Amino acid sequence: MRRLMAVSLALMAANPVRAGSGPELPVWLAGCWQQADGDSWTEECWTLPHGGLMVGSGHSGTGAKVASFEFMRIEASDKGPVFYGAPRGNGWTPFPSAPDAEGGVTFLNVEHDYPQRIRYWREGELLHAEISLADGTQAEGWTYRRSVPSN
Numbered sequence: 001m002r003r004l005m006a007v008s009l010a011l012m013a014a015n016p017v018r019a020g021s022g023p024e025l026p027v028w029l030a031g032c033w034q035q036a037d038g039d040s041w042t043e044e045c046w047t048l049p050h051g052g053l054m055v056g057s058g059h060s061g062t063g064a065k066v067a068s069f070e071f072m073r074i075e076a077s078d079k080g081p082v083f084y085g086a087p088r089g090n091g092w093t094p095f096p097s098a099p100d101a102e103g104g105v106t107f108l109n110v111e112h113d114y115p116q117r118i119r120y121w122r123e124g125e126l127l128h129a130e131i132s133l134a135d136g137t138q139a140e141g142w143t144y145r146r147s148v149p150s151n
Contacts, residue, residue, distance in 0.1 A: 024081075025049040025074055025076055025081055026074070026081070026105045026120065027049055029046045029054065029056075029074075029105075029127070030047060030049070030054070031046065031146055031147075032044070032046075032146065032147035033045070033046075033127045033146060034145060034146075034147040035142050035143060035145070040062045041060060041061060041062075042058070042059075042060035042142055042144075043059060043147060044056060044058040044072075045057055045147075046072075049076075052075060052076035053074070053076070054073065054074040054075075055072070055073050056072035056073065056074070057070065057072065058070045058072065068087070068088070069087075069089070070086060070087045070088070070089075071085075071086045071089055072084065072086070073092075077096075080097035081097045081105065081107075082094050082095065082096050082107070083095040083107035083118055085118075093109065093112055094109060095107035095108060095109040095112070095117075095118055096108065096109070098117075100119065100121075102121060104120050104128075105119070105120050105121070106118070110134045114131075114133065115131035115132060115133070115140075116132070116133050117130075117131065117132045117133065117134050118130075118131050119131075119132075125145065125146065126143055126144065127143075127144040128141065128142070128143055128144070129144065130142075
């Protein structure tokens with residue numbers, strides 16, 4: 001039984017989940033991810049895709065103080081995944097997917113003030129996230145490692 005479960009999990013990690021016959025959702029984004037630099041920290045958590053939807057949250061701060069937070073979701077659509085962000089829980093801004101020749105996932109909304117582009121990609125065990133203007137300028141990035149809960 002354990003072997004079957006291990007094989008199933010390995011296949012899930014290797015193959016993105018499809019929402020029906022629609023475009024793929026980034027299953028490799030699922031889990032909790034953290035970047036820590038001294039007393040400062042940033043964390044994002046994403047659910048596995050179910051029913052064409054991934055739900056996420058992120059927050060950052062220093063020490064025990066939370067400086068910012070955001071609720072997020074990625075929904076499958078006929079034109080590709082769409083990222084929705086709600087900073088501080090206010091409103092949902094859509095970012096439709098855009099081509100990403102580098103093996104990650106890119107979302108783009110040129111009508112938004114900042115960010116206009118949101119990009120995620122993996123390098124081995126690391127998750128990278130970057131926000132910027134549509135042309136890549138004014139970029140801000142994070143490099144996350146899987147977050148391990150402490151007891």
